[in-house]
Amino acid sequence: MKDHLRQFVTSVPAGKDYLGHMSDAQRTAWSHDLGYSINETLTALSEARVPITVDVKLVGFAGDGNEALHIADHELQMFLRTLHKQLETVALHPSPAHMTLKPEIVFRVQPAYYELSGKVAAAINQAINTGQPSSTYTSYPLHLVPYGEVDKLLQEDFGHGDGSYTIYLLNPPAHAPYAYSYQPPGSNQNESCPGSLWVSDKRYAWFDLTANLTFYGPGPGGKGQVFAHSTPILKHYKAQDVHRAITPDLAALVWSACQHLVWPPLHHGKLSYNPKLEVHLVYMVEALQRPAPGNGRVDVAALQQQLQAVGQPLGQQVTVLEHFVMFSTCDHCVAAYSGCLCACAAFRGRLQQLQAVGQPLGQQVTVLEHFVMFSTCDHCVAAYSGCLQHGERLLQQQLQAVGQPLGQQVTVLEHFVMFSTCDHCVAAYSGALKARTSRAPGAKGSFKLAVSHYLDLPDLERWLAEWREALLSEAGVNWDTEHGGAAILPVFIFDVPSTEPVLLDGLLQAAVLGQEPVLLDGLLQAAVLGQGDVVAVRSAAQPLQTFFGCFDLQMAINPQNIHRPVLAAVMQQAYGIADPALAWSQATGKMWSFIWSVGQNPFGSLGSTASLSFAQKDAALRNMALAYLNSSMHHAAALMRGFEMLAPAGSNGRTHYVKGYLQPEQVLPYNQRISLLLFKVQEAAAALAEGQHALAVGYAVSTTEDVAALHKITRHYKASLKPDLVCMGKPDAVRWWLLPSLCCFITLALVVWRCARGPSDDESDSKPGSRRGSSFGGVHHRAY
Incomplete structure (x- = not known):
């Protein structure tokens, strides 16, 4: 069934109902009852996850890099494993809204190919020796190394990738201060800020710990400024503490790349597909x-x-x-x-x-x-x-x-x-x-x-x-x-x-x-x-x-x-692509960090290139899939909660099934639609995990047909309901008739009291020598 559905997704235009293109045998296969209760269906809709693999490759950390630093891959792996952080899927505009589908990041730390460190160091030093230092950005001579000298080596190592994302951490030795230039020779340098990283159009990015970095970002009072201490730079650590102190900072840098590049927030979630x-x-x-x-x-x-x-x-x-x-x-x-x-x-x-x-x-x-x-x-x-x-x-x-x-x-x-x-x-x-x-x-x-x-x-x-x-x-x-x-x-x-x-x-x-x-x-x-x-x-x-x-x-x-x-x-x-300087954290909410805003990025004023990195290209497709999946899962969950409200008190839908409320002729279409919906959600999440974003969009867009069919089934069931008013409550509860009864009782008590009091006054007034002239009876007798 999986292969048949994948065939429909890749061949039938997006937005079409795949069930209508299936044969009778295929439709029968999707009509089997999953046996999910209302509560189990809600759990399946709310607990879908996207496993994302992030490879971290260490270049120059085996004693062959700057300051002969040696960091084992298992040490960094331990810090990444103990982060205990979970990325949220959030649409920032008009107000932050959390989406149902969330990622699960799996880190794999490994040393790069042993010859790569020497090649990177040789390329950087050759560019320093052949180029002239610039004083445009700093008071001291700063060599501007074209990013392509290093990127072509890392791109060759990356190859085509296996659907995962790769973060390269570089620690090359260099004999002069340098930074990476993203501008072609002869262009206006103050329109693009040099940096220490590059985000490729393929699914990899790299960060150089040796490159000079002092400041970039908004001016005083701005958010997300990048200072020298914002990233792990080797010379800022004491020699005796560098190994112990820099490893958690490297883990924080990798996590920042995940927040801004691998799974960034959506700018808005109101996306729709049109061919x-x-x-x-x-x-x-x-x-x-x-x-x-x-x-x-x-x-x-x-x-x-x-x-x-x-x-x-x-x-x-x-x-x-x-x-x-x-x-x-x-x-x-x-x-x-x-x-x-x-x-x-x-x-x-x-x-x-x-x-x-x-x-x-x-x-x-x-x-x-x-x-x-x-x-x-x-x-x-x-x-x-x-x-x-x-x-x-x-x-x-x-x-x-x-x-x-x-x-x-x-x-x-x-x-x-x-x-x-x-x-x-x-x-x-x-x-x-x-x-x-x-x-x-x-x-x-x-x-x-x-x-x-x-x-x-x-x-x-x-x-x-x-x-x-x-x-x-x-x-x-x-x-x-x-x-x-x-x-x-x-x-x-x-x-x-x-x-x-x-x-x-x-x-x-x-x-x-x-x-x-x-x-x-x-x-x-x-x-x-x-x-x-x-x-x-x-x-x-x-x-x-x-x-x-x-x-x-x-x-x-x-x-x-x-x-x-x-x-x-x-x-x-x-x-729905957000500025790469934006990210979302459970602790701080929306936050700014311009670390990854230099280089290949059409947003902001730190760069001048109008090209797109993998962060924007993947986000364009992923955001479309997430928007449709979130809408379909939200509406389907609302339907399940509606049926859950019909369950007897105390059951909470744990032992009750939607098919128990439907007409016999509605059970088969319901089984088909709920099976297709849950399967498409799982397959879309798997496609996102494998980097097949277009396939994920196909699954996500088609879920709207299943949710619409479930709404139709629910409307038919609603039309068959007959209202029946039943008074329920505890025996000692306050009844509606207590108020008029209380009023009648008070009125009767007043009448009895008046009748009981009236004759007593008349008798006292009729006695000789009585001085109760203040009553109406007394005045009446004296008038005669």
């Missing part, structure tokens, strides 16, 4: 023409390729589209933009300059604007369509690479809307544009007052939510006919020519509105809206310093390049 995904990039441009290809725009092809790599195993089609709205044809765009940052002020300034030049000559200077729309200018379209934007292709390639294992087709499309013809664009932009004062670095270490503009995320979310359909319509996105059933993810990009940096909340370049920003460093370029849309802003400003630091250098981002933050925001919204 087609279209990402529409809607450029709202404050210009008279579309922006030139490239030049910092989103690389559509790369984004689509990465998403397609995730969706392909499930047959999911991902499409990324670009839409441009020109200021010249978008009155709303102009209105939104002109509310705060008045671009026309610069235009008036240039006009005044021209008039000042021509005035001595008696020359009248007049500047006229002429707008030509692409919709009415065939020559404009022909001139522009000759080349496909490089950014569009790159983004599409990256997203296709993510969606490919799911069989997902990813398409990235661009749309351009000009501010001059889009009133909604202008209104949204100007309504969200704010100004504030801040301190800016001045000459000789002083500070000066500076006025900066930014887009307020709550206001922007409100305006875009109100005019969402109008903006997409002006961009040419037809929801009814164009997407053809595909899942659509709009990305609204405000493309302004201002040389002053304009960011979201003064912090980010891209984000999801209503959710946590992609960056927390005071420089946001993209965000995801509350309704699931992505918003980004791009300007012509020069590189801008961030709140993040690296060694002695302050990191910077390029406001002209939004490809990387848009990629991170799309991955966050479409696949």
Whole structure:
């Protein structure tokens, strides 16, 4: 049965009911009674686990490394075994929510191949000897070793892996201080922070204990800062205590890798599978023409390729589209933009300059604007369509690479809307544009007052939510006919020519509105809206310093390049991928640690690479499976608890079975569905453990059909129930009739008391010499 079901999962499109594709004999095989009581079924649904194997390989710890350190594999294994920590599956947004399926980490510590330590040390020392030290990050000369010199050796040792994850701990000897560079030669070094580790796109990562590390992460007051004492560095230990003190720190470092890389939390759990995904990039441009290809725009092809790599195993089609709205044809765009940052002020300034030049000559200077729309200018379209934007292709390639294992087709499309013809664009932009004062670095270490503009995320979310359909319509996105059933993810990009940096909340370049920003460093370029849309802003400003630091250098981002933050925001919204700096702990809850945020990572401002590591690629598929499994297991458990409430008091469902409440014709479908559901949950957990995430998604998505069938069976049973009111309780319990009876008793007592008291007063008043004139009877007698 297992092989037959696996065949259906791999051949039948996801979301289909596999039971309908089975033969009569196969359906009969699934109809056998498992014999589970209600309580046993709940236990089977709540105790499913995913065993994850993590191999830890020691390189340079056999006395052949730095300081001739010797650590046996069984010593580190002992500390890892005594951690007694359990990873939780948590969706962080909108509030932390625990999921049913949890992992169980199994560690295997072993020394690496004996020649690997010498090869790694030789590669590092050769790079030090051939390269020139840099003083960009530190006051002392620091050699920047390309990470590829070491990674190619470890990748060869790793091979293709066996479904497990591998963490390499390196302790090579070196004769000069060094750190690993992730930037190609000749690039801007302060856009990427050097580090001591690398997270590969394969299922392995490595950490070098000899590499120099002083500080990187957010500035003062930030969370998750990485200092020299945050990681085990050999020179920070006393020689006589190093062996005893560094081993538990190595175990803590491996556990940190498990929290951030092997099984990271989900950003959100509201994920749904669709075989087609279209990402529409809607450029709202404050210009008279579309922006030139490239030049910092989103690389559509790369984004689509990465998403397609995730969706392909499930047959999911991902499409990324670009839409441009020109200021010249978008009155709303102009209105939104002109509310705060008045671009026309610069235009008036240039006009005044021209008039000042021509005035001595008696020359009248007049500047006229002429707008030509692409919709009415065939020559404009022909001139522009000759080349496909490089950014569009790159983004599409990256997203296709993510969606490919799911069989997902990813398409990235661009749309351009000009501010001059889009009133909604202008209104949204100007309504969200704010100004504030801040301190800016001045000459000789002083500070000066500076006025900066930014887009307020709550206001922007409100305006875009109100005019969402109008903006997409002006961009040419037809929801009814164009997407053809595909899942659509709009990305609204405000493309302004201002040389002053304009960011979201003064912090980010891209984000999801209503959710946590992609960056927390005071420089946001993209965000995801509350309704699931992505918003980004791009300007012509020069590189801008961030709140993040690296060694002695302050990191910077390029406001002209939004490809990387848009990629991170799309991955966050479409696949629930959280920032690798985030993790969850039972003791502290949500916590930040930027140890693993350098290198290959589209999130944050510590790096500049827009590529994805295995942590993001695996999380994209695993999150989809976890979301479906959690939903199905939660609904099935709720049904079981409903039947449990029908059990007699004191039994708690231990000896009662659901089939005892069903009609005879409902027992067979129930047995089929509950057997399939429990089997699919087990197989999905096993597939996740083996690293076959696409297979796990197939099992997980198909569980929705089984849960829906169980709901249908429950509704039929509910319709057959007849209400019967039975008064139950202890004999000495308070009855409902006690209150009216008590009232009658009190009334009767008052009447008796009045009757008993009345004649006594009359008799006393009728006696001679009586002075009870205060009563009504006394007054009455005296009146006569």
